[in-house]
Amino acid sequence: SQQGEEDPQALSIQEGENATMNCSYKTSINNLQWYRQNSGRGLVHLILIRSNEREKHSGRLRVTLDTSKKSSSLLITASRAADTASYFCATSYSGGSYIPTFGRGTSLIVHP
């Protein structure tokens, strides 16, 4: 499967703590994107990192990409209860149709 796989599947933390989610994939990619989904809702795009980039920041979000290990991580710093959601990585493959392929997601719960 070309799907990315997130790890852990579920993460429960206290408000103020940092949350780290990982994504591994199998083949060469053009880019990797992280999305957020609140329960029963659509997806919100968080950040895109290209295959020639190693790190990107957006507010409290920090994404890293290690193409040699075929993995990415999403770090949410100083988490808030409102960050409670599922987080998905989506990969677009080199030579593919550029339609992102989604992993199964990490369910994050931030306790107030």
Next chain:
Amino acid sequence: GAVVSQHPSRVICKSGTSVKIECRSLDFQATTMFWYRQFPKQSLMLMATSNEGSKATYEQGVEKDKFLINHASLTLSTLTVTSAHPEDSSFYICSARGQGMSYNEQFFGPGTRLTVL
């Protein structure tokens, strides 16, 4: 930012009936729309890709006669689940990509929860 809406947000139907789900791009022209389905605690699985004015391209394993997709205008695509059965119960999400947008960009609708009794 670009907004995509879906209607209805929830629908409950009896087995054997057909259900139509609409996906609209509200402030841009969507040259391409994508339909996904998502089972509880699972990933989004791409069902089909539709380009305005042409037939949809279905992913392997998706029955085109069961999931009818129409993309008749640059702001509207519809997914009709024909002769729905309980196993079709799922969360259906559309996304859209517009003219001039990067191939990386797609904007997602809020999803439609289909329950087939």
